[in-house]
Amino acid sequence: MTEVRHGDVEIAAIGAVLADRARCRILLALDDGRSLPASVLADEADVSRPTASSHLAKLVDAGLLLVEQHGRHRYYRLAGAPVGELLEMMTRLGPTRPVRSLREGNRAAQLRTARTCYDHLAGRLGVxxxxxxxxxxxxxxxxxxxDPDRAVEDTPTGHGRDLDYEVTDPGWAFLTDLGVEVRPGKRPLVRYCVDWSEQRHHLGGRLGRDLLGVFLHRGWVRRRDANRSVAVTDAGTEAFARHFGLDRRAPAL
Structure with missing residues (x-):
């Protein structure tokens, strides 16, 4: 049998797939971990349904998306946490788009206030x-x-690695009272990202994932229909003030 030899990684193949604004908008729409149908993703990318289908096929072929069949409908989602991490790194590296309408301004404000970073909370609220x-x-x-002057590996272009955050004993008691049950898994318990809009740390890892799950389950935050921003509910405003000491007048709330 002929031995198959592999050379260096061909990152240009991924770069070619990402070098399209509509495909990037589709990926960002899925960066909250949800599965969405092609029709919703077409609207989010501002393209026709046939064009969206072509883009989705290329993203699936590139290994960036997974597709699931539910009845007559297909639902698409990110292929895993590494894709979400890639998108977060790109958002920190890429320039911001100029705001040209009230709708775009509102959307930008929503994303900076509270959003998901794949499966955990980001933005001012996450920080x-x-x-x-x-x-x-x-x-x-x-x-x-x-702090860019102190950071070695803790850079604004990826997950932070300079610091090793740990949950303290009072922290575990707090999480238990909050109803957070951290599920086992291969991912680190506590990980952090340098938030691209706030340039501070927000909580990732399994703890960040399951903490967001509690916020959603209790109705403290709710997902918006077509983008990765989340809205804080009235119940959430009270809960974040009570459990986290966040001022009701703070911009995050």
Whole structure:
């Protein structure tokens, strides 16, 4: 049998797939971990249904998306956490688009206020939640601040690795009272990202994933229909003030 030899990784193949604004908009629409039908993704990318189908096929072929059949409908989702991490890195590296309409301005404000970073909370609210847990002694190992003068591996272009955050004993008691049951898995328990809009740390890893799950289950935040921003409900405003000490007048709320 002929031995198959492999050379260096061909990142240009991924780059070619990503070098299209509509395909990138489709990926960002799925960056909250949901599965969405082609019709919704076509509207999000502002392209026709046939054009969206062509883009989706290329994203699936590239291994960036998975497709599931439910009855007559196909639903698409990111192929896994590494794709979400890639998108987050790209959002930190890429330039911001100029706002040309009230609709775009509202959308940009929503994303900066509270959004998902694949399966955990980001934006001002995500940063505020992690900052509160650090301030109250529920997390140890860092101060939540990204300092480019001190950082070695903790850069604004990926997951932070300079600091090793850990849940303290009071932190576990707090999470238990909150109803957070961290599911086992291969991912790190606590991981952090340098938030692209706030340039501070927000909470990722299995803990970040399951904390967001509690927020959604209890109705403290709700997903918006077609983008990865989340809205804080009235119940959430009270809950974040009570459990995290977040001021009701704060921009995140």
């Amino acid at each position: 505020a939640v992690m900052g509160s847990m650090i301030e109250r002694g529920h997390l140890s190992g860092g101060d939540g601040v990204y």
